[in-house]
Amino acid sequence: MNRLLAIRGLRTYFYTESGVAKAVDGVDLDIAEGEVLGLVGESGSGKSVTALSILRLIPDPPGRIVAGEVLFKGRDLLKLSWDQIREIRGNDISMVFQEPMTSLNPVFTIGMQVMEVILAHEDVSKDEAHRRAVEILTEVGIPDAEQRMNQYPHHFSGGQRQRVMIAIALVLNPSLLIADEPTTALDVTIQAQILDLMLEMKARRKGASILLITHNLAVVAETCDRVAVMYGGKIQEIAPIDALFNEPFHPYTHGLLGSIPSVDGTKARRLTVIPGTVPDIYRLPVGCKFVTRCPYAFEPCPDIEPPLIEDAPGHWVRCHLYPNGGRPAVPND
C-alpha cells in the first residue's frame, strides 16, 4: 500500500510556567492510503497533540513543534509557509473535533459554514458552492438539506451537528480525515451512526484515509485497520487490529484490554485495572514511560528507553520484554 502520511521523530513541547511538558516526544507513524488508523491512549498521552501537530494547529505559545517531519505526499508540512499550510487545511487534510455542540459558529447558517470551506479553497461561484453544500449535506444524511441550509446551529441536534462537521470536513474530498474523538460527546446510539457514516464516506472516496483518535477501544475494534497505542508522548505499540486484540504485546495494552468488560457471556471475570496514575507530564520517567505502573518492570526499565521494534510482521512494540522478537513471559489468566 502507498504511504499517504509519514510522521518522523515528531516532538511537540509545551513551555509552561511549571516546566516543559513533552506532550509528544518522538512519534513515528505511517498512514497508508485508504486505511483507518486508530490512535488510542488515555488522557494526556499525547494523541490529540500528535493530530494537531500534523496540521500545525498547536497553540504557540506555549506549544511548539521542536523537531520532526510530517511528510504528506512528499512535502514536509512542518516546513511549509502559513499560506501553504492553510491551503492544506480543510482541502487535503481535514479535521473533525470532539464537541459538535460548540464547533459550529452560532451566528451563521449551516449552509454558510459549509459553503465557506468550498469558497475558501476553490474558485467557484456561490451557486456552485451552494449546490455542492446541499449535495454533501444530503450525503451525510441531513434530510431536507436544501431547507436546512438556512437554519442555524441551534436548530440541529448533537448528532446532526457532527454530521454537518463531517460534511464540512469531507466536502472537498480530502485525502486524510483526522477525527479527534468524534463520538465522545454523543449518545451511544448516535456514536454508532456517526462511525458508520465516517466509514461509508471513506469507502466512497477511493484512497482516503482516516486517523481516528479515541480512548474507546470498542470504537477502535469496530472501525480501524491498524491501531497505534500511545503513552507518555510515545507510541508504545502499533499492530493490525486483529493482532492487537488477540495478541497484545505491550503490558500497557494488556492493561487497557483487561479493563474493558466483555459481553460474550463466556465467564465472569474481574476487570483488571492498571495500578497507579499517569505520571506527571513535567517529570516523565527517564526510561520506559510506563515503568511506574508496569507489573513486569525489571532492571533496565527505569533507566533505558526501549526502542520501537518490529516483533512480528507489522507489529511494533516498545518494551524491554521483547529484546529481539521473543514471546514475553506474560501469564494469560
Place this chain on the structure above:
Amino acid sequence: MKPDGAAQRVPPDAGTSMVPLPEPPLAASPQTVRPYSGEEPHIAEHVPGAPESLFRKRLRKFRRIKRGYYSFLVVVIAYGASFLLPVLANNVALVVHYNGRYYFPLVTYFPASTFGQNAFGETDYRALKQQFTEARQGNWVLMPPIPYGPNEGLLDLSSPPPNRPSGAHIFGTDDRGRDVLVRLAYGFNISLTFALLVTIFADVTGVIVGAALGYFGRKLDILGQRAIEIWSSLPFLYTIMIVSSIIVPIYLPGRMVLLQPSLWLLVIILALFDWMGITYYIRGEFYREKAKDYVGAAIATGVSEPGIMFRHILPNALTPVVSFAPFEIVANISALVALDFLGFGLPAPTPSWGELIGQGMENLTIWWLVFFPLAFLFLTLLLVVFIGEAVREAFDPKEFSRLR
C-alpha cells in the same frame, strides 16, 4: 445526488420531521387552545421550525419591550423628519411665482433685486409674501409651515428680544430674537447626528483596537492596554476645550480653508477621546471567543486570520457594542451640550442646545429659555435611555438561565 446508503439506513437523529407533528392543532386555534402565556406575541410571530438567526430573535425580543420599541420609533421618526427641516421651518420660500415664472429659492440663491425688492443681499421672503398679497398681481410666495430660519434674528418684533411665547413663536425667541422652537428642532438634528457620528467613529476604532489586543494578545495586549490607560487618563473635557480653543480658521491663499472649527472636527476630537471604553469589552470578548471550538474548527478548515477575526469572532463579540451604543449616544449628546454650554463646541451661530441652555443660565428669569431647551434635552436623553434599556434586555443571553 440521491441520499444512498448511510442516509437511508441510519435514521436521522431528532430530525425536523418530528417538529411539525404537534403543529396543526396549535396553529388552527392558537387563542382558544393555548392557556394563558405572557409570551403570546413571541409565539405568534415566530413560525416554529423556520430558520431564525440569533440577531432576529433579539430583534423580536426588542420589539416586545414596548417602552423601548416605541421610544425607538419616536426617535427614529423624529430624527428622519429633522432632515426635512429646511422645508418645514425656514425663512426661505419653497416656491415663488413672480411675473409668470417659478423660482425655487431653496435650490438656487436669488438676491432681493430679483423680485424687485429694494434691498441688497438675501430676499426677505416673508416681506415679499406680504407685498405680493397686497399687490394682487397674481404673484405668490409659498413659505414653509414655520416661516422662520434657525439663524434669523427677528429684530422687528414689537418688543426687544427675548420675546415671550406667542402665537407666531410658540416657544418664544432668544436674546438675539431667534425662534426658540426652530433652533431647538435644528439642534435636535445636529445633536443626534453628532452623537451618532462620534459613536460610530469611536466604536469602529475601539472594535479594531480591542479585537487586535484580544486576538493577538501577549506583548501587543500588554503594551496596548497600558497605552490606552495613559490615553484615557487625560481629562477629556479639558483637553477638548484646549484643542477647540486653539483651533481657529486657517486660510490658505485662494480662499481655501485648511482648518476651522466645524462639526466634523469636533466629531473627530471627541471620537479620539471616546473609543477606549469599548476596547476593554471587545478585548475580553475576543479572548473568550478565540478559545472556543468553532474558532478552532474554522482554523482547521483553512480560514485566513482576518477571516477568523472579523467574520467568525467579531459577530459573536458585538453584543457589548450594540448594548452600549444607546448609552454612548446619550453621553455624546450630553458632551456636545456641555461643550456648547461652555462655548467650546460648534461655532456660532449653529443652532445648538447647549448654547440655548447657556442663554437660559444667563437669563434665569426668562423661563422659556430655561424650560424648553432643558425639556428637549431631557426628553431626548430619556427616550434614548429607554431604547438602551430595551436593547440591553433583548441582548441578555441569561434571561432564564438562573437556577433557583
